[in-house]
Amino acid sequence: MAVLVAIVILALLVIVHEAGHFLAARLQGIYATQFSVGFGPVLWKYQGPLTEYSLRALPLGGFVGFPDDDPESGYAPEDPNLLRNRPLLDRGIVISAGVVANLVFAYVLLVVQLVVLGVPQASLPGILLPDFVAKVTAVSPDMAQAGVRPGDDLWLNGQGVKMSLANDLGQLLPVEGGQPVTLHLSREGQPLTVKILPPDRQPLGLTVQVPVAIRAGLEPGDVILAADGVVFGPALTSEVRFKELIGSHGNQPVELQVRRGNQDLSLTVTPHLDPDGQGRIGVALSPNGSLVRHRLLNPLQVLVTATNQFHSTVNLILDSLGQLLSNFQANASQVAGPVGIVAQGAKIAQQDPANLVNFAVLISVSLAIINILPLPALDGGQMVFLLIEGLRGRPLPARIQEGVMQTGLVLLMGLGMFLIIRDTANLLQQ
Numbered sequence: 001m002a003v004l005v006a007i008v009i010l011a012l013l014v015i016v017h018e019a020g021h022f023l024a025a026r027l028q029g030i031y032a033t034q035f036s037v038g039f040g041p042v043l044w045k046y047q048g049p050l051t052e053y054s055l056r057a058l059p060l061g062g063f064v065g066f067p068d069d070d071p072e073s074g075y076a077p078e079d080p081n082l083l084r085n086r087p088l089l090d091r092g093i094v095i096s097a098g099v100v101a102n103l104v105f106a107y108v109l110l111v112v113q114l115v116v117l118g119v120p121q122a123s124l125p126g127i128l129l130p131d132f133v134a135k136v137t138a139v140s141p142d143m144a145q146a147g148v149r150p151g152d153d154l155w156l157n158g159q160g161v162k163m164s165l166a167n168d169l170g171q172l173l174p175v176e177g178g179q180p181v182t183l184h185l186s187r188e189g190q191p192l193t194v195k196i197l198p199p200d201r202q203p204l205g206l207t208v209q210v211p212v213a214i215r216a217g218l219e220p221g222d223v224i225l226a227a228d229g230v231v232f233g234p235a236l237t238s239e240v241r242f243k244e245l246i247g248s249h250g251n252q253p254v255e256l257q258v259r260r261g262n263q264d265l266s267l268t269v270t271p272h273l274d275p276d277g278q279g280r281i282g283v284a285l286s287p288n289g290s291l292v293r294h295r296l297l298n299p300l301q302v303l304v305t306a307t308n309q310f311h312s313t314v315n316l317i318l319d320s321l322g323q324l325l326s327n328f329q330a331n332a333s334q335v336a337g338p339v340g341i342v343a344q345g346a347k348i349a350q351q352d353p354a355n356l357v358n359f360a361v362l363i364s365v366s367l368a369i370i371n372i373l374p375l376p377a378l379d380g381g382q383m384v385f386l387l388i389e390g391l392r393g394r395p396l397p398a399r400i401q402e403g404v405m406q407t408g409l410v411l412l413m414g415l416g417m418f419l420i421i422r423d424t425a426n427l428l429q430q
Contacts, residue, residue, distance in 0.1 A: 006356075006359075009359065009360050013363055016102060017367055018037070018063065019101060020097035021064040021094055021095070021097050024094045024097030028093070028094070031066060031079075032066055033051055033065055035051055035064055036054045041056060041057045043055045052065075066083045066084075068082050088386055088390055092383065095383055098368075099368045099372050102367045102368035103364075106360075109361050111303070114296045114306055117295070117357065118296065119296060120291050121292060122287035122291065123289035123292050124289035125231075125234050126223040126224055126238075126288045127286070128221070129220060129285065130284055131284040132155075132214060132218075132282055132283055132284070133153050133211065134153070134209055135282070136151065136152040136185075136207070137207050139206045139207075140205025148185065152187050153187070179197075181198055181204070182195050183195075209272075209282075211281060213269060216267050216270075222258050224257070225257040225259055227245050227254055227256050229255075234287075234289075246279045246280070246281055247271075251270060251273045253268050310365075376405055381404070
């Protein structure tokens with residue numbers, strides 16, 4: 001059932017995108033003779049008065065077909081309602097309408113979510129510190145062979161280990177000799193688990209930079225109530241605000257109000273200044289208590305909150321796209337095709353169905369941003385042709401446009417099929 005729900009969401013977002021093109025054409029009186037979800041062989045179709053609606057075998061998107069170059073359409077070549085005979089503005093509206101439809105749909109979903117489901121927040125104020133995170137500075141050959149590298153982030157509450165402190169550096173010791181040890185790491189934002197069987201009562205062959213949070217007296221399970229006078233309530237944005245405050249105070253003391261059990265403490269922590277210029281204290285953050293949802297009833301508050309969430313989603317996708325393009329080789333494995341997207345959606349549906357709205361928003365905005373890229377076979381590529389036509393005063397020769405678009409379509413289909421096969425193989429291995 002979870003897989004079916006994810007497939008329905010993905011199909012719905014494709015329909016929304018193509019409906020944008022379709023309605024923008026129809027509302028301007030432009031002929032549109034095909035509306036398809038998917039490519040390739042037709043699985044189902046319905047012939048309406050003016051348009052054929054179809055479902056096709058390859059789930060790589062969809063398309064709206066125009067009869068401009070179909071000699072059997074019955075329309076005269078000079079018919080003013082053919083897309084190619086319309087002014088640049090009319091054609092630009094049709095081409096960009098799919099992107100606009102996905103963006104508007106994502107914003108509407110956010111508004112509906114806030115009114116119907118509400119805003120997720122913690123049941124208790126403050127920010128929980130479930131664990132500390134240390135930077136690995138050196139590893140032995142055995143640990144390197146196990147998969148640990150200098151520069152990795154190490155979660156210190158691993159299974160079966162304790163820390164031995166010496167100045168600003170620390171070593172991990174096994175709690176019981178001859179027992180397996182599980183290390184939880186993070187490398188370039190990706191989680192990594194390493195299991196080893198250390199020698200009896202001997203330190204593990206790695207050295208870490210002791211988090212300044214430990215030096216300041218913080219302990220796992222502490223709750224940060226305030227920092228430098230900034231009070232943290234139950235809102236999930238408290239974690240972001242705390243990260244920003246710590247990040248901007250490298251080598252500068254920060255006064256913390258901490259709750260430990262039934263005791264309130266005042267501690268001072270001086271964030272370590274990383275090479276990237278950001279302050280760091282070496283803690284993991286988590287909402288305090290369980291997650292609950294608070295419905296918003298004030299229309300202005302709903303619109304403002306939805307706008308902020310929409311803006312954050314767009315920035316997240318643009319940042320991810322920028323990281324992918326700047327270091328494609330390292331991040332290419334994170335690119336997912338339809339199968340990978342459905343698998344992720346199914347996992348979300350099983351964990352918390354309410355988060356499917358955020359999943360749909362993320363995919364809808366992603367579809368919009370990807371489609372507006374100036375690449376052949378995408379909406380952005382067609383907009384480039386319109387721009388060239390506007391600058392030249394006449395369109396590029398039809399054979400050039402067709403060659404570029406067909407080449408782009410072949411590459412897009414090839415990439416889509418590769419991602420489907422790769423993601424399917426990964427799922428079968430799991």
